[in-house]
Amino acid sequence: MEPIFPKWTNRIPLYAGIGVSLLLIAIVTGIWYYFSPKFLAVGYEPVQPIAFSHQLHAGQMGMDCSYCHAGVEKGSFSPIPAADTCMGCHNKVKKDSPRLKVLRDSFENKTPIPWVRVHSLPRYSHFDHSAHLTAGVGCVSCHGRIDKMNTVSMVSPLSMGWCLDCHRNPLPNIRPQSELKNMIYDPHAEGYIPLNDPDYKDKLIQGPQACGACHY
Amino acid sequence: MVQIKCNNKLFSSIIGATFLSLTLIGCRGQKSENPPILPIQNMVEQTSFGPQSKNEFYKDGRAYRPQILGTVEFDKPKTDKRLYEGKEPDSTEHDPKWVKKIPLKLSEKDIQRGQAKYVVFCTPCHGYAGDSDGLVTQRAGGVIRPSNIHDKERLALPVGKIYDAIHNGVNNWNMPGFASQLSVEDKWAVVAYVRALQLTRRATLENIPADIKAKHGWSNKQ
Structure with missing residues (x-):
């Protein structure tokens, strides 16, 4: 068959x-x-209205982060500097450069420079820069080697899992208060132990893991 | 045999398509000008305005509104000219009488804070020791000429004038003012640190307190 x-x-x-x-x-x-945000978010490198180079200003000239982002130790966010801050030097240095035309126009007309925001969280989560600096987390831990970037790009996924990784085990990312803005300092290589630091001795080195810590 | 060959073709084309799509999508961390994609969009954007955010309602697009004319500052009125302007109360606009003594009580911690602020805001041009050899000065190559704080004229400056320089800037913004970056206490702390820096090259044994001299066995006679 x-x-x-x-x-x-x-x-x-x-x-x-x-x-x-x-x-x-x-x-x-x-x-x-x-x-994953490691693929969807990391590497975001928008074109900015002015080709400002952190590599030149923060890297080669060693300017401190808070020269421009002043007030980051006290406020929840790290402010984009006013055109005044830029013009403090650029009213003399490179004052006729065509690359700074947007800055000069902004300064004269009192209009904001249309910077493109690189790091932004969803509005349902809150991040406080000052709290992290006081706790001993430096700039480089999240923003990477800004002093090597000509154009700023995202190096961290800024995902909830990534936040919690550090909140559950913050010790490797804690650095002395004097080295917060130091891009080269490596607490591990220096053999730094936060528990012996008088700045953190009496503090609980533990990030909050409750929902309400960030989602409020 | 024919069937197997056909399968091979299918197999290789599937593999090829997979690799092609992978290379087109790219790898983690690849640079991109496209903003991050958030697969779940619930309440990612909200109607409230965050710090330094955009508001198209206004012509300049700022959600932060500049102060309108006649805005009165909250908190106590800043009438203490010595503290807030570094001037004696009887000085006028054209004839400033600078205060000679810092109108705040400063501890060693304040001077350390002054040092921290000096390092942030002053060293780019004036250099760590105040010799006007900061990295920005070196790179600008003569376009900016910050003063050396160890000059004779700078040594003679009253503290009120130094405060005013930090607050308002000098010589038509040759040195920018740092009124918005530094609080009043911070500015006086920087003044104290500048004075301390000047002392590092001018101090004599007489400046050292007697008990420290005795402790180290230093005497005035050396």
Whole structure:
């Protein structure tokens, strides 16, 4: 008697078993790899209205972060400097440079420079710069080597999992209060132990993990 | 055999398509001008305005509104000319009489804070020791000429004038003012640190308190 199904159909379960499991693995891996903020957010490098180089200002000339971002130790956010701050030097240095035209126009017309924000959190979560600095987390821990960037890009995913990694185990990222804005200082290489630092001795070195700590 | 060959073709094309799409999508950390994608959009954007955010309602687009004319500052009125302007109360606009003594009580901690603020705001031009050899000065190559704080004229400056320089700037913004970056206490702390820096090259044994001299066995006769 002629069989209803040809012989090769005997292998369908085998092929289907391998194929479906491969497909599942591919889907899971794909979502794990591509749907993470490590892929979707890291590396964001928008074109800014002025080609301001942190590599030149903070790197080569060694200007402190808070020369421009003044008030970051006291406020929740790190302010973008006013055009006044830039013009403090650039009313003499490179004062006719065409690359600074946007700055001069902004200064004269009292209009804001349309900087593009690089690091921004969803509005349902709150981040306080001053609290992190007081606790001993330096700029470089989240923003990376800004002093090497010509154009600022995101190096951290700013995801909730990434926040919690440090909130659960903050000790490796704590540095002395004097080295907060130091881009080169490595607390691990220096053998720094926060628990022996008089600044942190009586404090609980533990980030809050309650929902309400950030989502309020 | 024909069937196997056909499968090979299919297999290789699937592999090829996968690799092609992977290279087109890119890897983690690749630089991109496109803003981060947030797959879940619930309440990511809200109608309230954050710090330094945009508000298209106003012509200049700022959600922060500049102070309108006649705005009165909250808190106590700043009438103490000595503290807030570094001038004696009887000085006038054209004839400023600078205070000679810092009108605040400063501890060693304040001077350390002054040092921290000096390092941030002054060293780029004036240099760590005040010799006007900061990295910005060196790079600008003569376009800016910050004063050397160890000059004879700078040594003779009353503290009120130094305070005024930090607060309002000098010579038509040749040195910018730091009124918005530094609080009143911070500015006086910087003044104290500048004085301390000047002392590092002018101090004599007479400046050292007697008990410290006795402790180290220093005497005036050396």
